[in-house]
Amino acid sequence: MLSYPFMQNAYMAGTLIAIISGIMGVFVIARNMSFLTHTLSEIGFAGAAFGIFMGWQPLNGMLLFTTISSIGVGELGAKSSRRENSITAISALAIGLGILFLSLADSNASYATGILFGSVIGISRANVVQMVILSVSVLVVVMVIYRYLKFDSFDPVGAQVKGLWTRTLSVVFLVLLAFSVSVAAQIVGSLLIFILLTLPAAAAKYFAHTVGKMINVAVAFSLIGVWLGLYLSYVTNWPVSFFIAVIEVIFYFSALVYQRIRA
Amino acid sequence: MTESLLQLKHLSFAFPDKLVLKDLNYDLKRGEFLSIVGENGVGKTTLMRLILQELKPTSGTLRFIPNRQAVPVGYVPQFRNIDAEYPLSIQDFVGLNFAKIGVPWLTSKERQRVNKILAETKLFDIRRRPLGQASGGEKQKAYLAQSLLDKPSLLILDESTASLDPVAKTELLDLVKQINQEQQLTVIFVTHDIPLARHYADHYLFLTPGQYEAGNISELTNEKVGEMNDA
Ligand SMILES: Nc1ncnc2c1ncn2[C@@H]1O[C@H](COP(=O)(O)OP(=O)(O)OP(=O)(O)O)[C@@H](O)[C@H]1O
Ligand SMILES: [Mg+2]
Numbered sequence: 001m002l003s004y005p006f007m008q009n010a011y012m013a014g015t016l017i018a019i020i021s022g023i024m025g026v027f028v029i030a031r032n033m034s035f036l037t038h039t040l041s042e043i044g045f046a047g048a049a050f051g052i053f054m055g056w057q058p059l060n061g062m063l064l065f066t067t068i069s070s071i072g073v074g075e076l077g078a079k080s081s082r083r084e085n086s087i088t089a090i091s092a093l094a095i096g097l098g099i100l101f102l103s104l105a106d107s108n109a110s111y112a113t114g115i116l117f118g119s120v121i122g123i124s125r126a127n128v129v130q131m132v133i134l135s136v137s138v139l140v141v142v143m144v145i146y147r148y149l150k151f152d153s154f155d156p157v158g159a160q161v162k163g164l165w166t167r168t169l170s171v172v173f174l175v176l177l178a179f180s181v182s183v184a185a186q187i188v189g190s191l192l193i194f195i196l197l198t199l200p201a202a203a204a205k206y207f208a209h210t211v212g213k214m215i216n217v218a219v220a221f222s223l224i225g226v227w228l229g230l231y232l233s234y235v236t237n238w239p240v241s242f243f244i245a246v247i248e249v250i251f252y253f254s255a256l257v258y259q260r261i262r263a
Numbered sequence: 264m265t266e267s268l269l270q271l272k273h274l275s276f277a278f279p280d281k282l283v284l285k286d287l288n289y290d291l292k293r294g295e296f297l298s299i300v301g302e303n304g305v306g307k308t309t310l311m312r313l314i315l316q317e318l319k320p321t322s323g324t325l326r327f328i329p330n331r332q333a334v335p336v337g338y339v340p341q342f343r344n345i346d347a348e349y350p351l352s353i354q355d356f357v358g359l360n361f362a363k364i365g366v367p368w369l370t371s372k373e374r375q376r377v378n379k380i381l382a383e384t385k386l387f388d389i390r391r392r393p394l395g396q397a398s399g400g401e402k403q404k405a406y407l408a409q410s411l412l413d414k415p416s417l418l419i420l421d422e423s424t425a426s427l428d429p430v431a432k433t434e435l436l437d438l439v440k441q442i443n444q445e446q447q448l449t450v451i452f453v454t455h456d457i458p459l460a461r462h463y464a465d466h467y468l469f470l471t472p473g474q475y476e477a478g479n480i481s482e483l484t485n486e487k488v489g490e491m492n493d494a
Pocket of ligand 2: 307308309341421
């Protein structure tokens with residue numbers, strides 16, 4: 001299987017995606033941003049469709065849309081109760097725009113399904129290189145601001161008292177999230193990207209009690225999901241995102257059951 | 264104990280629909296243990312938020328000596344959203360306060376400091392327990408431990424002892440008092456518990472709607488404060 005270049009690319013990209021998602025996911029969960037992550041992926045879909053319409057790489061369209069909107073959401077303020085409804089409205093607009101751009105672009109339908117559901121065969125070596133650059137940038141920034149991010153995500157009251165620049169932090173975090181969503185969507189597809197960015201971390205919470213360990217567990221869960229998903233997809237020819245979704249859901253519910261049994 | 268740490272001059276604060284503090288003057292000295300009392304809704308927490316610079320005075324000034332940067336503040340707030348599923352261990356929660364640019368993990372020196380403060384707050388034996396599963400009193404101790412971690416010069420306790428049993432209350436305040444005396448930690452203790460205030464504080468600030476009174480703690484009596492709404 002790994003003698004095919006497209007599978008090599010898929011495994012390389014998948015590994016990166018799993019690592020980034022596991023790390024970012026822990027903060028997404030701590031900051032209660034599952035819903036927002038879902039919306040960002042829909043915005044990513046609109047961006048990718050726009051990219052195709054413009055004749056760019058879909059990833060670039062995605063980066064453009066998700067980054068701009070993540071900064072916009074940061075401006076909406078972290079605690080506004082209006083935020084949830086605004087986000088729903090933005091989602092609706094994003095999906096509408098995505099559909100419009102796709103129908104305006106003279107591309108075939110497989111492009112659209114690729115964006116929405118992800119694909120294994122669509123990943124070129126050039127894609128992988130770009131994804132490596134993006135992922136490494138996300139990782140480096142997370143490393144540098146790790147302690148601030150940890151404090152602000154796991155104890156916003158304490159971080160505020162400490163005088164951390166919490167507003168700036170949340171915008172920086174959203175931009176990192178935009179990058180992660182765009183990278184991850186390449187394999188999993190924008191419909192299911194929030195799975196990798198939420199479920200492994202949500203499950204990890206029940207097995208680990210330090211931020212570092214939660215990250216390890218979440219990365220492990222998403223790596224297993226991606227690697228196994230790619231393999232099963234190769235063997236059965238079914239979509240990879242289906243397998244990833246099922247595997248991560250199993251992890252999540254096992255974690256809940258584990259928690260019940262222990263309590 | 265004559266050096267000032269924080270000076271409030273003609274400090275007033277109003278929410279859009281409500282005047283909360285009016286022309287407040289107070290000179291908080293380094294190493295002072297000040298108790299702030301007053302009925303519910305009189306503006307105690309608001310005053311703390313002004314000190315933390317979460318709110319800006321409507322008029323008057325609030326000045327740290329020599330400046331805000333030189334006065335690290337620890338704050339144990341009245342409310343904190345830690346639910347039963349909160350995953351971090353007490354140890355990891357306390358260590359969050361080492362927030363600076365640096366290696367992602369805590370250095371051995373930092374871990375030693377965390378362990379020391381856990382021992383002092385009597386949390387060392389339960390340090391691996393998820394904070395979400397700790398009792399109310401244990402949570403309060405963890406908040407205190409976190410705020411003491413980076414050796415603040417000013418510690419603000421906003422009704423931090425209200426949910427504690429008598430023994431835990433004494434334990435917690437004995438510790439605070441000890442650091443107050445040994446290391447000149449300045450303490451602002453917001454409470455409804457007059458006997459407790461009398462036992463630990465040097466001075467009091469008694470807020471009433473639109474007015475206030477300050478003085479030596481021995482002058483603070485139950486009669487003066489009158490019927491307090493809760494204990
Ligand atoms: N964000 C806000 N907007 C408008 N009014 C507020 C706000 N926060 C507090 N208030 C009002 O300001 C007054 C002072 O509130 P504060 O929380 O400072 O009281 P407190 O003295 O700490 O009371 P308690 O003993 O109940 O903790 C109250 O009447 C409260 O309703
Ligand atoms: Mg209060």
